[in-house]
Amino acid sequence: MFVRLSAAIAALSILGSAALAQGAKPTDPQIAHIAYTAGVIDIAAAKQAIEKAGNKDVKTFAQDMVRDHEAVNKQALDLVKKLKVTPEDNDTSKALSKQATEKLNELAKLKGADYDKAYVANEVAYHKAVNGALETQLIPSASNAELKSLLQTGLKIFQGHRQHAEQVAAKLK
């Protein structure tokens, strides 16, 4: 489970290396799209967990994810509207979505404690990857101050999610 890198994480790593290799920064409309997509992915995973998880802590964690990520994404939508920016689909967003769907299907096949562990392990890894991408790529590349600030708030809250996921993972062992 831990050896197999989650597909979505691989996509975020690609984001890092591809952008670095080309020296090309993602634009604000692309950043907005990537950040929003990353949120949608975690919300979908959490909704599946609310249905499937057996463990109470896992369910509570999933509910926290839905609440916080929906709040961040709503804020992101309000901001792009205000800035009159149209989020732009891009290869990173596409790769993220495609691979997240695969992960969701993979998790759908698991049951009980196996599912709980796999979901939480993926949440730890996913938040780690998203936070890494935010810190090293998305925040430094964002040119609009309000977008940058929203990403920074996002990073802060997602760092808390990662810690929370790690605590839940430790309890499941």
Added chain:
Amino acid sequence: MRPGRYLPVMAALLFVAIEVPAHAATIQITMQDLVFAPAEASAKVGDTVEWINKDVFVHTATARNGDFDVNIAPKKTVTSVLKKAGTVEYYCRFHPNMKAVLTIAP
């Protein structure tokens, strides 16, 4: 109307007017960018706390000793009256990195 007669009453009213706020103050604690501010606050039993949530996230102010547990919706203000004295560490249940201390004098 003879003013002299009402003087004691007025004095008493004045006294009350001055005394009430001194006994029951309102303190404000803000939640912004996942931080409680001020991180350390002082109050007295009977005081009102205005919990002001400036974030887009739901927060709670949850006392570790169980004395209070307040839910504050995004962009909302909730008031609560302090009932017990003590130095109370509190946090947000949803974002446990948010921590602060409220010292409540008897």
